[in-house]
Amino acid sequence: MCPPVAGFETVQAIYFDLDDTLCAYWEAAKEGLRDAFDQHPIPGKSTREMLGIWAVEFRRFARELKSSEWYDDYLTQGGVTRARLIYETLCAAGIEDRDLADQISDTYGRERDRRLSLFPEAADVLRVLHGRFPLGLITNGPADVQRQEIETLGIKDYFDHVFIEGELRIGKPHAVVMEKAEAAVGLTGASLLFVGNSYSNDILPAIERGWRTVWIRRPTDVPPSSRTGKPEERPEGSPLPDAETDDLRDLLRLLGLN
Numbered sequence: 001m002c003p004p005v006a007g008f009e010t011v012q013a014i015y016f017d018l019d020d021t022l023c024a025y026w027e028a029a030k031e032g033l034r035d036a037f038d039q040h041p042i043p044g045k046s047t048r049e050m051l052g053i054w055a056v057e058f059r060r061f062a063r064e065l066k067s068s069e070w071y072d073d074y075l076t077q078g079g080v081t082r083a084r085l086i087y088e089t090l091c092a093a094g095i096e097d098r099d100l101a102d103q104i105s106d107t108y109g110r111e112r113d114r115r116l117s118l119f120p121e122a123a124d125v126l127r128v129l130h131g132r133f134p135l136g137l138i139t140n141g142p143a144d145v146q147r148q149e150i151e152t153l154g155i156k157d158y159f160d161h162v163f164i165e166g167e168l169r170i171g172k173p174h175a176v177v178m179e180k181a182e183a184a185v186g187l188t189g190a191s192l193l194f195v196g197n198s199y200s201n202d203i204l205p206a207i208e209r210g211w212r213t214v215w216i217r218r219p220t221d222v223p224p225s226s227r228t229g230k231p232e233e234r235p236e237g238s239p240l241p242d243a244e245t246d247d248l249r250d251l252l253r254l255l256g257l258n
C-alpha cells in the first residue's frame, strides 16, 4: 500500500456531494425529459424544440428560484417546481395546459429516477472508505427528491451524516452548511475532505473553510441548461482544489488505500 499523497494524510472524515459526483444526475435528467416529451407530443413542436425551450426556462428558473415564492415549496417537494417549470415551458410554446404539464412532469420525474445510477466505480470506492473514515453527504435539492435518490441508488448505509438543502432549508455554498458538517464529525479544516463536481457549490466553500478538496470533473457533466455545452470551469484567479479527477478511484490513491 502506498502512503497518502502529500496533503491528504491529514484527512479524518470525508463528505461527498451526490448529483454528478456519485451518480450521473444530468444524464438521467436529460434522458428522462426527452422521454417525457416523446410520450406527450406537443403539436407542431419536436421533442428537440421542447427541450430547447425547457432549457431557456430552466436557466431563468434556476437563477430566480432562491428568491422566488416557489423556494419554500421546492425545498420539500421537487414535484411542485418541476411541474411549474414544465407549465412555463408549455406556455412559452403557446400551450396553456396545467393538466398536460402535470402529466409531463410526472413522467419526467419517474423516468429520471428510473435512469439514475451510480458511476461504475462509486460503490467499490464507498465500500473501501466506509469504516475507515466517517462518511457524509452534503447535497442540494428538494428533500423528497434527494431522499428518493439515496434510496434508488442504495447508498444510505455508507453514510453516517446526510445534509440535504431541503431539510436544512439552506444549501451549499452557505458556510452554515459546512459548519453543521464539521460539528457532526467534531473536526475542522484539513481534517475534512470534500469531494464534489461543482466548483462554486462544493469546492470553493470547502476551500474557504480550509478543507481538503477533490474536484470531480467528468466530460459528460454538462447540465441541459449549459450555455457553453461544456463542463463548469474554475473562475480565473480562484483557488485551486487539492486534486482534480474524472474517476472516484483516484480517492483511494490520494488517501493511500491502494
Ligand SMILES: [Mg+2]
Residues within 6 Å of the ligand: 017, 018, 019, 020, 021, 196, 197, 198
Ligand atoms: Mg453535484
